[in-house]
Amino acid sequence: MRRGFKTEAKTLALELRAEIGLDAYSPFDPYAFAxxxxxxxxxxxxxxGPARHHFLKADGSALSGALIPNGTGVVILENDAQPLxxxxxxxxxxxxxxxxxHEFGVSLSDERKCGLSGDQEAEADWLSGEVLIPSDGAFRLARANATDEQAADAYDVSLAIARWRMNHSGARKVMQRARAKWA
Ligand SMILES: [Zn+2]
Structure with missing residues (x-):
């Protein structure tokens, strides 16, 4: 990941949220943003049938989503059979x-990974995390001793995403250090 990207992503995520009238403390609405x-x-x-079949794998599993170039723009294809x-x-x-x-024409099969590798993938992953649960929001939750379940509920995300953000945004670590210092 490019140096400084995490700091930029923090600000960018808040700007993207603001574009649809959201602050750092409410669930993000990707459909409104799109x-x-x-x-x-x-x-x-x-x-x-045939078009759908193209995106289904031989083992019956399907992709989660894909970015498909469309003229000068892009279309997001999402698998609406998966949980919200x-x-x-x-x-x-x-x-x-x-x-x-980033480059178009990528598809996503795992919850957080698609076909792209290297920096582009790492950056998309990190930015999407900041958009889903901004650092400011994670800190507020950590201050309130929120569990991963409570964080998932507050932001309408999966438990795995909530756990990732609470542990990797630095929120819990900073709060633990602060508490240890003032205890
Ligand atoms: Zn990707």
């Missing part, structure tokens, strides 16, 4: 690639 940015979102269930919390992560990951002007 609409605001003029990014079309297509659901896998809307595709007809998972879909929101997928959407944020793909939106992060768009916002960061």
């Amino acid at each position: 609409a605001e940015y003029g990014i079309a979102v297509v659901q896998l269930s809307d595709l007809d 919390t998972r879909r929101r992560t997928t959407m944020c990951h793909e939106l992060a690639h768009v916002v960061l002007e």
Whole structure:
């Protein structure tokens, strides 16, 4: 990941949230953001048989999402058969690639990874995390001793995403250090 990217992502995520009228403390709405940015979102269930089949793997599993170039823009294809919390992560990951002007034509199968490698993938992953649970929000939750479950509920994300953000945004570590110091 590029040096300084995490700091930039913190600010950028708050700006992206502000564009749809959200502060750091409410769940992000990737669909409202896509609409605001003029990014079309297509659901896998809307595709007809042969097109849908193209995105399904041989073992019956499917991709989570994909960025598909469309003229000068891009379309996000999302697998609407997956749970909504998972879909929101997928959407944020793909939106992060768009916002960061990464290569198109990538698809996502894991909750947090797609075909891209290296910096672009690491940056999209980190930015989507900041968008889903901003550092400021994670700190507020850590101050209130929130559990991962409470963080997941507050931001409408999966438990895995909540745990990742609470532990890797630095929020809990900083709070623990502060408490140890003042205890
Ligand atoms: Zn990606």
